[in-house]
Amino acid sequence: MPPNNELELNDIQSGVLRPRPSPYAATYILMRIDDRRAGRELMRRLAGVVASAAHTTSPAAADTWVSVSLTYQGLRALGVPQDSLDSFAWEFQQGMAARAKALGDVGEASPENWERPLGTHDVHVVVTALSPDQQGLEAAIGRARAAFSDLPGVQPIWRQDCRALATEREPFGFRDGIGHPAVEGSGIPGSNSKEEPFKAGEFVLGYLDETGAMPPMPRPEVLGRNGTYVVFRKLHQRVAAFRQYLKENAGSPDEQELLAAKMMGRWRSGAPLALSPTRDDPELGADRTRNNDFMYSDDATGYKTPPGSHVRRANPRDAQVAGVVRLHRMIRRGTAYGPELPEGALEDDGIDRGLMFAFVGAHLGRQFEFVQSEWMNGGDFLGLGDVKDPIAGVQDAAGAYSFPRKPIPRMLRGLPQFVLTRGGEYCFMPSLRALRWLADLET
Numbered sequence: 491m492p493p494n495n496e497l498e499l500n501d502i503q504s505g506v507l508r509p510r511p512s513p514y515a516a517t518y519i520l521m522r523i524d525d526r527r528a529g530r531e532l533m534r535r536l537a538g539v540v541a542s543a544a545h546t547t548s549p550a551a552a553d554t555w556v557s558v559s560l561t562y563q564g565l566r567a568l569g570v571p572q573d574s575l576d577s578f579a580w581e582f583q584q585g586m587a588a589r590a591k592a593l594g595d596v597g598e599a600s601p602e603n604w605e606r607p608l609g610t611h612d613v614h615v616v617v618t619a620l621s622p623d624q625q626g627l628e629a630a631i632g633r634a635r636a637a638f639s640d641l642p643g644v645q646p647i648w649r650q651d652c653r654a655l656a657t658e659r660e661p662f663g664f665r666d667g668i669g670h671p672a673v674e675g676s677g678i679p680g681s682n683s684k685e686e687p688f689k690a691g692e693f694v695l696g697y698l699d700e701t702g703a704m705p706p707m708p709r710p711e712v713l714g715r716n717g718t719y720v721v722f723r724k725l726h727q728r729v730a731a732f733r734q735y736l737k738e739n740a741g742s743p744d745e746q747e748l749l750a751a752k753m754m755g756r757w758r759s760g761a762p763l764a765l766s767p768t769r770d771d772p773e774l775g776a777d778r779t780r781n782n783d784f785m786y787s788d789d790a791t792g793y794k795t796p797p798g799s800h801v802r803r804a805n806p807r808d809a810q811v812a813g814v815v816r817l818h819r820m821i822r823r824g825t826a827y828g829p830e831l832p833e834g835a836l837e838d839d840g841i842d843r844g845l846m847f848a849f850v851g852a853h854l855g856r857q858f859e860f861v862q863s864e865w866m867n868g869g870d871f872l873g874l875g876d877v878k879d880p881i882a883g884v885q886d887a888a889g890a891y892s893f894p895r896k897p898i899p900r901m902l903r904g905l906p907q908f909v910l911t912r913g914g915e916y917c918f919m920p921s922l923r924a925l926r927w928l929a930d931l932e933t
């Protein structure tokens with residue numbers, strides 16, 4: 491076995507480690523396996539379509555990729571032996587729908603209201619294609635489609651197309667896809683020079699993690715090593731409600747922009763409040779060498795970046811919070827779906843729009859579920875009591891959010907819930923070797 495920090499890039503799927511390109515076009519295709527032999531043939535063919543993470547030097551090849559992941563039900567449908575199935579993370583075995591309460595997917599967002607087939611046992615395989623442009627995407631989808639179009643025992647059952655909006659922002663209007671952690675041995679730089687690279691085991695199974703231990707890995711080793719866990723969530727965004735809330739709670743357009751920034755922790759251009767606390771700075775927002783280059787220790791109270799704002803609670807960096815921040819980091823990718831709500835529109839047009847949120851990490855529990863349940867939907871770690879994330883949190887009747895301001899803090903109430911879960915899945919993204927192992931199963 492190679493030394494622990496030497497990542498076997500040619501065995502790891504490209505979709506694990508690479509930040510998504512900007513602009514981008516992406517497609518998610520969900521499949522059901524009706525016949526295990528056909529499912530295994532699909533794995534064999536897809537192993538030839540999926541790019542490895544080794545293509546770090548060619549941006550054109552590296553930014554277009556097809557990735558494949560499987561749900562617990564998918565591994566079962568392929569005939570993976572039970573003792574192996576039992577060795578996966580327990581959250582993964584249960585599936586996202588079963589974890590709804592812990593994730594805050596309740597009421598309108600509860601699994602019985604999810605878009606079908608999300609959250610059902612029919613979702614077995616998730617194929618994702620991503621490229622900087624539509625042409626590259628079509629080519630990548632074509633390669634994936636060739637793998638399943640003549641296999642009657644596997645059925646495509648759902649598809650979601652995503653593409654960068656003309657503004658290159660997410661639907662609320664903020665630049666996205668900025669932060670990316672550096673992973674030791676990946677050859678891909680992180681976006682914050684002040685953040686130490688992470689041990690590979692935080693993001694890829696089979697390597698030491700930040701605790702100095704090997705993360706629990708599915709058995710046999712050929713199946714687990716170089717794989718990782720992936721979370722997909724389709725998140726509907728109530729853009730009109732967000733705009734209305736800003737309008738009702740701030741006076742001038744400039745004040746509305748400041749309020750939006752105090753909720754996100756960044757101006758819409760992407761410029762962080764940490765570096766530009768009083769006014770937007772679009773040049774800074776667009777500058778990849780500067781727009782994530784900061785920490786919070788010079789702003790303990792949060793006069794610049796509120797502790798409860800989305801980006802600071804999702805990654806408190808070096809701020810004082812209960813817990814060890816480096817154990818809750820994630821690789822994340824958001825890709826927008828649906829058309830933009832026309833600029834200035836304050837009424838909902840009834841069209842579905844939002845983000846396909848994707849998480850990548852070796853620890854479903856202490857990374858994704860922890861951030862979602864403790865940091866997004868709780869405020870105790872900040873000493874804020876039960877105050878939720880103002881952007882992505884599940885709001886209760888009070889809908890309270892406050893941020894430090896001189897001479898007195900600004901208190902907001904009646905914050906509606908701006909984001910609604912439409913469904914999602916916990917998946918395992920196997921290595922290329924594991925895809926071939928799955929193809930060769932004989933049970």
Ligand code: HEM
Pocket residue numbers: 660662664665666667668669725726727754756800801802804805820822844845847858861862866881882909
């Ligand atoms: C529709 C819902 C969401 C929207 C509109 C949204 C939007 C954003 C935006 C605009 C950024 C700043 C850009 C960047 O740092 O790359 C960001 C950062 C981030 N978001 Fe979200 N987000 C959403 C949901 C979530 C969820 C559900 C999670 C995790 C459970 C999450 C975790 C993060 C993290 C970890 C960061 C990086 C923070 C940092 O390193 O400074 N987001 N989000």
